[in-house]
Amino acid sequence: MITRKTLEEAMYAAMRTASLEMPPDVRAALERALAEEPEEMARQHLEISLRNADLAHQGEGLVCADTGFPLYFVKAGSRTVIEGGYGTLWQAEATATARATQDCYLRPTMVDPLRRSNPGNNLGPGMPKLELQFAGDNDGLEIIAVPKGGGSEIFGTFYRMLFPSDGVTGIKKFVLECIMNSCYAGKICPPALIGVGLGGTADLCMSLAKKAALLRPIGRHNPDPMIADLEAELLAASRELGLGPMGSRGINAVLAVNIDTALTHTAALPVAFNAQCLVGRRWTALIASDNTYTLTGEIA
Amino acid sequence: MKDIALPMSEKTARALSLGECLTVSGMLFTGRSRFHIRAVEEDLYPPIDYKKINCFFHVGPVMKDTPDGWEVVSCEPTSSIRFERYGAEVVRKFRLRTLIGKTTMGAGTAAALRETGGVYLSKIGLSGNTLRGQIKKVHNVFFLDDLGKTEATWIYEVEKFGPFFVAIDAQGRNYFAELAADAARKLPAIERKLGISPDYNYTEVDAK
Numbered sequence: 001m002i003t004r005k006t007l008e009e010a011m012y013a014a015m016r017t018a019s020l021e022m023p024p025d026v027r028a029a030l031e032r033a034l035a036e037e038p039e040e041m042a043r044q045h046l047e048i049s050l051r052n053a054d055l056a057h058q059g060e061g062l063v064c065a066d067t068g069f070p071l072y073f074v075k076a077g078s079r080t081v082i083e084g085g086y087g088t089l090w091q092a093e094a095t096a097t098a099r100a101t102q103d104c105y106l107r108p109t110m111v112d113p114l115r116r117s118n119p120g121n122n123l124g125p126g127m128p129k130l131e132l133q134f135a136g137d138n139d140g141l142e143i144i145a146v147p148k149g150g151g152s153e154i155f156g157t158f159y160r161m162l163f164p165s166d167g168v169t170g171i172k173k174f175v176l177e178c179i180m181n182s183c184y185a186g187k188i189c190p191p192a193l194i195g196v197g198l199g200g201t202a203d204l205c206m207s208l209a210k211k212a213a214l215l216r217p218i219g220r221h222n223p224d225p226m227i228a229d230l231e232a233e234l235l236a237a238s239r240e241l242g243l244g245p246m247g248s249r250g251i252n253a254v255l256a257v258n259i260d261t262a263l264t265h266t267a268a269l270p271v272a273f274n275a276q277c278l279v280g281r282r283w284t285a286l287i288a289s290d291n292t293y294t295l296t297g298e299i300a
Numbered sequence: 301m302k303d304i305a306l307p308m309s310e311k312t313a314r315a316l317s318l319g320e321c322l323t324v325s326g327m328l329f330t331g332r333s334r335f336h337i338r339a340v341e342e343d344l345y346p347p348i349d350y351k352k353i354n355c356f357f358h359v360g361p362v363m364k365d366t367p368d369g370w371e372v373v374s375c376e377p378t379s380s381i382r383f384e385r386y387g388a389e390v391v392r393k394f395r396l397r398t399l400i401g402k403t404t405m406g407a408g409t410a411a412a413l414r415e416t417g418g419v420y421l422s423k424i425g426l427s428g429n430t431l432r433g434q435i436k437k438v439h440n441v442f443f444l445d446d447l448g449k450t451e452a453t454w455i456y457e458v459e460k461f462g463p464f465f466v467a468i469d470a471q472g473r474n475y476f477a478e479l480a481a482d483a484a485r486k487l488p489a490i491e492r493k494l495g496i497s498p499d500y501n502y503t504e505v506d507a508k
Contacts, residue, residue: 041319061428065361107450111448169494169495174502242482246423247476249482
């Protein structure tokens, strides 16, 4: 049985590490972009960002001071047992988030939307956000902690209800418009990871986009060749806009276009767009049933 | 690289060119949305001498309360364009000559900076941890209790703070507006390649 204490520790450790370390696939992609960018300003944006991540790694700050929305993506197996039941997950994430905020690994950024009052610990209705999924025949837990920065969320979220008659052309036009709009003046802190959701209901569509942006390792493509081709085509198009890191003149405004799909209504073609910024923060805690856990920057 | 003393003189500001990289040294104050809204809507702002502390740094720093006083954990410049509704009025009200933030502001703020003889400086890359080391002293904090650590106004003394680049110059020119125009010119060819015809329109469902 996985105890509440283990959950709290593992969630705290995953969130803290996500704030201090750039995931290895993201760093590798930024280094490739740095080698490719011809303009001095574009290279400087990348060099300084990589140095900033090095400083965070050495305990001199955070990967980015906007630690944003505290999100946890949890995957349980069919035989996973949790002390106190699954509701404990939500209690543990609150404890872990408040502690990470107290220890300055998270900035107290979450406020009431109307009153703008700040509880000071990132806790309140809906936050931190935890998504629970069941997958596989195992007795462990996978927890991916994501401090999701404001820039990419605020300036990089779009939704449009297209129609079957809009076709794949409409999808391409919409995604390209979103890339232009969000990368202009570096609003989403490019080079960005772009998630696109196709199909489902409005909320499912956006959730697909969000998870495609946040959780898919760079270089992994949709297993459906038709979707993978669309991903490649849109990524190639983004590289011709003349926009690069932080919206400067360059090539790499986008590091990846990740598309995921769900069945949808025969009358509809919903498209959602959600961006993740250049640091792509996410860190995983894998908890075993014997209450040991490991942290990893790799995505299974 | 030039290091410019704060408060920046009008003469210095007007001599800076678009895209130029520089650092600044001296005193600055911080703020975000709440600073702008309160200063304009409620005429409520920190009681500091804006002639002396004239550089407005758009940031919500991560601050740690230690026995030796406040410590800056990290301070990443935040998206300044969010403040555009109030940008021009704040520049005029405090006669600001130096704004530091993330990437850009709009035409209104650019026009106000042209009047005051000021510039808007943007961060280069993610730099919150480098900048942290260039803050020599946290002098004061205002509105901590009602706004919290992120939205409060902090007074920092900085040394060779940066580098930043001039994203809006004192003539009102905007680095990113020029880039966006270039991107817009490239768009038709990119759309053609994707098979989007110039007369393509999304399905119209509000047909009258």
